Amino acid sequence: MNVGVLPRLEPAGIDGYMVRLFDTIDEDNLAWLSALSRDCETAFGQALVDLVPSYTTLLVIFDPLQISAWQARIRLSELLARLTPDPALAGGKLHDVATWYHPEVGPDLARVAELSSLTEEAVIKAHSEREYRVFALGFSPGFAFMGLLDSSLTCPRLDTPRSRVPRGSVAIAGQQTAVYPTVTPGGWNLIGRTAARLFDRDRDGFSLMKVGDRVRFVAVDRNTFESEGGDPTPVSPTTKETR
Amino acid sequence: MANRAMVGFRVMRAGPLALLQDAGRFGTRHIGVTQGGPADMHAWAWANQLAGNQWGTPVLEVTLGGLELEAERDLTIAVTGADLTARHQNQPLPLWRRVRIAAGERVSFGAPAAGVRAYLAVSGGFKAEPVLGSVACVVREQLGGFDGHGRKLEEGDQLTLSSAEGFSPHAAEAEAPVPEKPDYSAPLTLDLLPGAQIADFTGKSLFDAFNASWQVDQRADRMGVRLSGPALRCNITSMVSEGISMGAVQVPPDGQPIALLNDRQTIGGYPRLGNLTALSASRLSQCQPGHQVRLRPIGFEAALREHRQFMGNFSFLPSSNNI
Numbered sequence: 001m002n003v004g005v006l007p008r009l010e011p012a013g014i015d016g017y018m019v020r021l022f023d024t025i026d027e028d029n030l031a032w033l034s035a036l037s038r039d040c041e042t043a044f045g046q047a048l049v050d051l052v053p054s055y056t057t058l059l060v061i062f063d064p065l066q067i068s069a070w071q072a073r074i075r076l077s078e079l080l081a082r083l084t085p086d087p088a089l090a091g092g093k094l095h096d097v098a099t100w101y102h103p104e105v106g107p108d109l110a111r112v113a114e115l116s117s118l119t120e121e122a123v124i125k126a127h128s129e130r131e132y133r134v135f136a137l138g139f140s141p142g143f144a145f146m147g148l149l150d151s152s153l154t155c156p157r158l159d160t161p162r163s164r165v166p167r168g169s170v171a172i173a174g175q176q177t178a179v180y181p182t183v184t185p186g187g188w189n190l191i192g193r194t195a196a197r198l199f200d201r202d203r204d205g206f207s208l209m210k211v212g213d214r215v216r217f218v219a220v221d222r223n224t225f226e227s228e229g230g231d232p233t234p235v236s237p238t239t240k241e242t243r
Numbered sequence: 244m245a246n247r248a249m250v251g252f253r254v255m256r257a258g259p260l261a262l263l264q265d266a267g268r269f270g271t272r273h274i275g276v277t278q279g280g281p282a283d284m285h286a287w288a289w290a291n292q293l294a295g296n297q298w299g300t301p302v303l304e305v306t307l308g309g310l311e312l313e314a315e316r317d318l319t320i321a322v323t324g325a326d327l328t329a330r331h332q333n334q335p336l337p338l339w340r341r342v343r344i345a346a347g348e349r350v351s352f353g354a355p356a357a358g359v360r361a362y363l364a365v366s367g368g369f370k371a372e373p374v375l376g377s378v379a380c381v382v383r384e385q386l387g388g389f390d391g392h393g394r395k396l397e398e399g400d401q402l403t404l405s406s407a408e409g410f411s412p413h414a415a416e417a418e419a420p421v422p423e424k425p426d427y428s429a430p431l432t433l434d435l436l437p438g439a440q441i442a443d444f445t446g447k448s449l450f451d452a453f454n455a456s457w458q459v460d461q462r463a464d465r466m467g468v469r470l471s472g473p474a475l476r477c478n479i480t481s482m483v484s485e486g487i488s489m490g491a492v493q494v495p496p497d498g499q500p501i502a503l504l505n506d507r508q509t510i511g512g513y514p515r516l517g518n519l520t521a522l523s524a525s526r527l528s529q530c531q532p533g534h535q536v537r538l539r540p541i542g543f544e545a546a547l548r549e550h551r552q553f554m555g556n557f558s559f560l561p562s563s564n565n566i
Binding site: 008010011012013014015016018020023024025037049050051052053054055056057058059061064065068069136137138139140141142143145182199201205206207210211 | 269270272273274375384385386439486491509543546550
């Protein structure tokens with residue numbers, strides 16, 4: 001492992017720095033990452049191109065014609081020297097995600113139950129009674145990596161990813177959980193489905209969730225799921241990729 | 244009625260993949276939305292320049308040919324990038340220069356002779372409704388393009404133009420300078436800025452990375468280009484996922500590097516050798532499978548100087564003839 005003092009500024013091309021703040025995943029990281037993101041927006045202004053927060057890092061991309069990498073480095077060092085965690089965002093926005101947990105839309109419920117030596121009911125309870133934080137977005141637009149799961153639910157990805165995971169599928173893998181915002185391939189264990197739109201072009205900012213948000217999954221029945229606009233079409237068993 | 248759609252071309256044949264691309268989608272990486280934009284920024288920028296357009300004007304990116312267009316009105320265009328045996332009224336269409344097309348005439352692309360992607364700019368620019376600030380077409384994300392939902396061109400599409408005719412014949416060169424027209428078939432050396440994990444690769448792997456000849460794999464698209472050659476070993480096998488910048492060269496456990504391009508996923512967790520410069524990433528995107536490439540470390544100052552020099556060719560100011 002790359003040993004060094006944190007935080008650290010690592011070059012990422014002529015137009016970026018990777019700001020490495022931590023070396024392990026922790027909910028407490030989020031308040032620091034959120035504070036640094038906000039400080040960067042102020043300090044870089046028009047020269048800022050993109051900010052990519054993730055579990056332990058913030059990737060800062062700037063316009064190298066407006067600000068040189070040397071200037072950017074100095075500016076980031078100054079921000080880091082007086083960085084304090086963001087008390088306002090320590091909580092993050094809270095989302096309740098109404099979820100219909102059922103084998104028809106969550107075909108891996110039985111697999112997860114078996115791997116965790118729990119009943120399906122206990123899996124649902126363990127998943128829905130905990131509050132999660134959004135650590136990162138990626139994989140596809142609006143796809144939020146949330147954690148951490150109760151350790152009893154930790155289970156590996158599918159050996160063979162599905163070529164087509166339905167929109168709104170609630171899934172788990174490793175110590176994390178997520179909702180598939182759009183139809184994509186995917187290898188996580190599907191345990192239910194929500195009518196919530198994680199990525200919606202009619203919403204300001206498109207994505208329901210941002211890094212640092214808090215999320216609870218609330219178990220609902222099929223009628224509630226459908227009345228909220230959920231599509232109960234079962235996951236087809238034939239949509240697994242063969243490669 | 245300045246906003247009424249003005250059709251420039253009709254698509255007679257769509258080919259495998261033709262996409263509308265502006266400079267890309269920025270300020271969206273934090274919600275998992277990728278950059279998009281032209282895989283070959285160099286050729287894309289010259290297409291606009293020759294057509295008299297500002298940097299960032301939407302252009303067609305034509306991959307591997309097959310596209311045939313019919314002009315709905317008199318137009319001025321410029322085609323740059325790959326030699327996809329483009330024709331104008333069944334005569335070879337000159338590349339890297341401004342060309343007049345009369346209403347009813349056809350422009351078509353055949354099989355690739357050199358390179359992979361051609362860029363067709365029209366004076367005044369193509370027009371589409373931006374999504375998250377950009378018309379860059381990313382099929383996988385269903386964002387951008389003429390329909391806003393990331394659809395590639397299809398037969399029968401009517402390609403709309405910006406109502407503001409931006410063309411000023413005196414504002415642009417008629418032809419790109421010779422050194423700016425790459426030979427995409429020539430052996431290629433890519434400039435790579437070493438990154439933070441470079442020292443975590445084994446000594447032999449570092450030697451191999453910069454001395455071996457790498458072959459462009461079949462798995463090459465707008466997300467990334469895989470290189471095959473000696474397996475590179477890194478003391479870090481996986482990392483906590485983090486943001487991935489343009490041109491990052493990641494090395495998964497199989498040791499075969501992947502250069503990540505415009506449509507890359509926004510975060511990832513493999514160690515990286517560093518980043519290709521923007522111009523090297525552009526050149527790599529023009530390599531057909533089997534092409535031999537080498538990697539060469541470049542210093543920060545040299546990379547920045549090269550970038551500034553390149554960007555100095557182009558016009559960023561608001562066009563005065565629109566007033």
